[in-house]
Amino acid sequence: MTAVAYAFRSYEFWLAYYRRVWRGSIVSSFVNPVFYLAAVGIGLGTLVNKSASPPGGVTYSHYVAPGLLVAAAMQIASTESTWPVMGSFKWTRSYYAMSATPLGPASIFAGHQLFIATRILVSATVYLAVIAAFGGIHSWLAMFAPAAALLTGLAFSAPIAAYAATAESDSAFSAILRFAIVPMFLFSGTFFPVTRLPTVLEWAAYATPLWHGVDLGRGLVLGTLGAAAALGHVAYLAVLAAAGLAVGRMTYTRRLQR
Amino acid sequence: MRMIGCVSPPSGGTLSILGLDPRRDGATIRAHLGVVPQLDTLDFELTVRENVIIYGRYFGLSRKELRCRADELLEFVQLDERADSKVEPLSGGMRRRLTIARSLVNDPDLLLLDEPTTGLDPQARHLVWDRLFRLKRRGATLVLTTHYMDEAEQLCDRLVVMDKGRIVAEGSPRELIGRYSTREVVELRFRDEPSLDLSTRVNGLARRIEALPDRTLLYTDDGDATADRIHELGLHPQSVLVRRSTLEDVFLHLTGRTLVDE
Amino acid sequence: MTAIVVGRGALLFERNLMVYRRAWLMILSGFFEPLFYLFSMGIGLGHYVGKVPVAGAGLVSYGSFVAPALLASAAMNGATYESVNIFFKLKYAKTYDAMLSTPVGPTDIAAGEIAWTLFRGLLYAVGFLVVVAALGLVYSAWAVLALLAALLIGFAFAGLSVAGATFMRSWQDFEIFGLIQLPMFLFSSTFYPLSVYPQALQWVVRCTPLYNAIALMRTLMLGGVGWAQLVNVAYLAVMGLIGLAITRGRIGKLLLK
Numbered sequence: 001m002t003a004v005a006y007a008f009r010s011y012e013f014w015l016a017y018y019r020r021v022w023r024g025s026i027v028s029s030f031v032n033p034v035f036y037l038a039a040v041g042i043g044l045g046t047l048v049n050k051s052a053s054p055p056g057g058v059t060y061s062h063y064v065a066p067g068l069l070v071a072a073a074m075q076i077a078s079t080e081s082t083w084p085v086m087g088s089f090k091w092t093r094s095y096y097a098m099s100a101t102p103l104g105p106a107s108i109f110a111g112h113q114l115f116i117a118t119r120i121l122v123s124a125t126v127y128l129a130v131i132a133a134f135g136g137i138h139s140w141l142a143m144f145a146p147a148a149a150l151l152t153g154l155a156f157s158a159p160i161a162a163y164a165a166t167a168e169s170d171s172a173f174s175a176i177l178r179f180a181i182v183p184m185f186l187f188s189g190t191f192f193p194v195t196r197l198p199t200v201l202e203w204a205a206y207a208t209p210l211w212h213g214v215d216l217g218r219g220l221v222l223g224t225l226g227a228a229a230a231l232g233h234v235a236y237l238a239v240l241a242a243a244g245l246a247v248g249r250m251t252y253t254r255r256l257q258r
Numbered sequence: 259m260r261m262i263g264c265v266s267p268p269s270g271g272t273l274s275i276l277g278l279d280p281r282r283d284g285a286t287i288r289a290h291l292g293v294v295p296q297l298d299t300l301d302f303e304l305t306v307r308e309n310v311i312i313y314g315r316y317f318g319l320s321r322k323e324l325r326c327r328a329d330e331l332l333e334f335v336q337l338d339e340r341a342d343s344k345v346e347p348l349s350g351g352m353r354r355r356l357t358i359a360r361s362l363v364n365d366p367d368l369l370l371l372d373e374p375t376t377g378l379d380p381q382a383r384h385l386v387w388d389r390l391f392r393l394k395r396r397g398a399t400l401v402l403t404t405h406y407m408d409e410a411e412q413l414c415d416r417l418v419v420m421d422k423g424r425i426v427a428e429g430s431p432r433e434l435i436g437r438y439s440t441r442e443v444v445e446l447r448f449r450d451e452p453s454l455d456l457s458t459r460v461n462g463l464a465r466r467i468e469a470l471p472d473r474t475l476l477y478t479d480d481g482d483a484t485a486d487r488i489h490e491l492g493l494h495p496q497s498v499l500v501r502r503s504t505l506e507d508v509f510l511h512l513t514g515r516t517l518v519d520e
Numbered sequence: 521m522t523a524i525v526v527g528r529g530a531l532l533f534e535r536n537l538m539v540y541r542r543a544w545l546m547i548l549s550g551f552f553e554p555l556f557y558l559f560s561m562g563i564g565l566g567h568y569v570g571k572v573p574v575a576g577a578g579l580v581s582y583g584s585f586v587a588p589a590l591l592a593s594a595a596m597n598g599a600t601y602e603s604v605n606i607f608f609k610l611k612y613a614k615t616y617d618a619m620l621s622t623p624v625g626p627t628d629i630a631a632g633e634i635a636w637t638l639f640r641g642l643l644y645a646v647g648f649l650v651v652v653a654a655l656g657l658v659y660s661a662w663a664v665l666a667l668l669a670a671l672l673i674g675f676a677f678a679g680l681s682v683a684g685a686t687f688m689r690s691w692q693d694f695e696i697f698g699l700i701q702l703p704m705f706l707f708s709s710t711f712y713p714l715s716v717y718p719q720a721l722q723w724v725v726r727c728t729p730l731y732n733a734i735a736l737m738r739t740l741m742l743g744g745v746g747w748a749q750l751v752n753v754a755y756l757a758v759m760g761l762i763g764l765a766i767t768r769g770r771i772g773k774l775l776l777k
Contacts, residue, residue: 020303039706051568093299100293101316102285178549186560257266
């Protein structure tokens with residue numbers, strides 16, 4: 001019980017910090033949703049909608065919007081759990097400041113993850129509001145889309161932060177972003193069904209957490225989600241997030257006690 | 259230091275802090291500790307006051323209480339005028355004082371200071387010493403590590419000399435000087451290379467003689483008498499300095515003069 | 521003066537080569553990013569989009585439509601990112617302090633880093649063009665000039681973004697770059713032709729730097745090079761020169777105080 005209370009104290013640090021730097025995230029949280037939906041959904045949509053069988057059988061903006069909602073969660077999760085984590089160990093050393101107080105490594109880790117979760121929820125809610133504004137919501141289940149984004153985000157942020165706690169330099173981070181995050185963004189069903197990919201890549205896409213998240217989020221917003229699929233997606237993402245949290249607890253403890 | 263701070267597990271032996279076991283009661287112990295780490299862990303995005311407040315929140319103190327407490331502490335370390343400044347433009351001494359103010363936010367029973375004045379200018383050092391001395395007078399227990407022997411002499415009631423991770427001596431500064439050195443030291447410098455038989459000639463003038471490349475040290479209980487004897491012997495050093503023995507002499511005697519690379 | 525600047529700038533170039541020899545993965549990743557976009561758009565979305573009309577080239581596949589735009593955007597992103605980074609390192613991170621205590625001056629550093637940035641951009645452009653040509657997405661022999669165009673685009677954006685960076689007060693101000701770059705990337709006819717917009721908006725888009733860069737690149741690679749391309753080239757050259765002039769006026773004031 002106290003561990004939870006401690007996690008909220010570490011969370012409070014991140015909120016205080018965020019009060020100072022929130023301007024920097026305006027772009028990723030509020031402006032990106034509008035720009036991406038306008039350019040891809042509406043602009044590119046005019047080309048895609050001419051197709052005899054558009055993806056998902058709906059207007060392209062309606063198809064792509066939930067995908068972007070979930071993909072944004074992945075992007076926020078992965079940037080927030082790389083440099084800021086390393087920075088708190090190496091540059092500002094704020095984790096060490098916390099560890100000199102009653103807060104333990106697990107609470108320090110959990111507090112940071114809670115903060116990332118908040119960032120994801122805010123971004124997803126903004127996305128959902130914009131989607132609602134242009135009539136892209138097909139089912140009342142859409143209200144759970146931010147929760148799907150949150151779960152997807154944690155499936156990224158927890159394992160990545162667990163890794164970042166072991167990293168000695170930030171050189172691997174841009175490689176992760178460019179060789180894992182960007183390809184997932186482009187090929188895991190955000191913009192078009194993965195069935196369009198060559199078979200090998202298609203199966204690779206099914207293995208990515210983003211595909212599960214996007215399929216889940218899109219199913220909720222468009223109201224096309226089957227119970228079995230929903231269960232499968234949630235289970236897959238939850239296992240990843242839980243594993244990340246368990247490993248992260250270990251790597252944070254090891255790094256802070258070293 | 260990190261083991262006492264309950265952030266690293268004890269590597270061996272027994273450790274009990276404030277009567278508690280760090281393995282089991284880490285969080286409880288840390289709630290009563292103040293820590294000034296070797297490297298500052300301040301937050302550059304926050305203001306000076308916010309740094310103190312958020313640190314207090316880690317201890318679960320209320321926001322209202324902390325607002326007063328922060329002002330009080332910043333005044334104590336003479337940073338009240340910079341309370342709303344960011345950390346970035348602060349000088350090294352100011353940052354150190356802020357770290358000390360922050361470590362006091364929970365009114366600790368035990369304050370751990372890891373090289374609190376390393377890298378500071380003399381004014382800043384004396385200010386830090388002054389504040390630490392006041393804390394001590396108020397009854398706080400300070401545990402501090404330092405490479406500066408004058409700092410140890412200024413602040414410590416009881417000190418432990420460590421060499422390669424082992425305790426080599428223990429006692430009050432005065433006791434240690436009495437035990438491992440003489441009351442005074444005579445430092446001789448010669449214009450030319452000291453002749454080979456110098457050490458044999460001065461032999462017997464002091465309790466211990468140390469011939470260094472640039473000077474010869476004579477450890478004695480009466481420096482002036484020893485200096486007179488040297489002149490009587492017909493030696494004409496370029497300079498003769500009679501001074502009191504310091505902890506530095508003790509430290510160098512105990513741990514040797516060769517460089518230790520950590 | 522110029523000779524000295526170039527000479528010392530070359531030292532920096534050498535240093536970067538040394539540093540990046542160990543960070544080759546980073547260099548390589550910059551090459552893959554536009555290709556990932558190309559495959560995603562060309563293979564994935566191309567199926568739904570079909571053929572796109574391009575003035576002077578007729579109907580082209582969606583892949584060949586986006587390829588030139590991706591090359592132009594990559595040149596912009598690379599130049600902006602690097603030059604803002606250079607300025608940041610110079611002013612805040614004090615990365616160059618050791619160098620500045622030697623005969624190397626701030627102008628040498630800026631010149632060397634910009635030359636390095638352009639060199640890196642050129643490498644990427646060559647790699648990208650080879651892949652695109654191998655995929656048969658290039659229709660015009662003018663494409664050889666696309667390399668020069670990539671350099672020009674890099675120069676234009678590097679000049680202006682370093683100039684902009686000299687006005688930044690804190691690193692959070694650098695977000696403004698994202699705020700300008702992303703909409704340009706998304707809206708400057710990168711992923712769909714200008715005809716999608718209403719007439720008035722078309723003229724707004726025509727005035728943006730990235731539109732000019734993309735228009736130039738697209739005609740070079742797909743065909744239809746005409747006098748309009750002189751306007752594109754002039755636009756980009758003037759933009760780079762203005763940036764350089766502003767930077768020169770401000771850099772000494774900011775760095776040598």
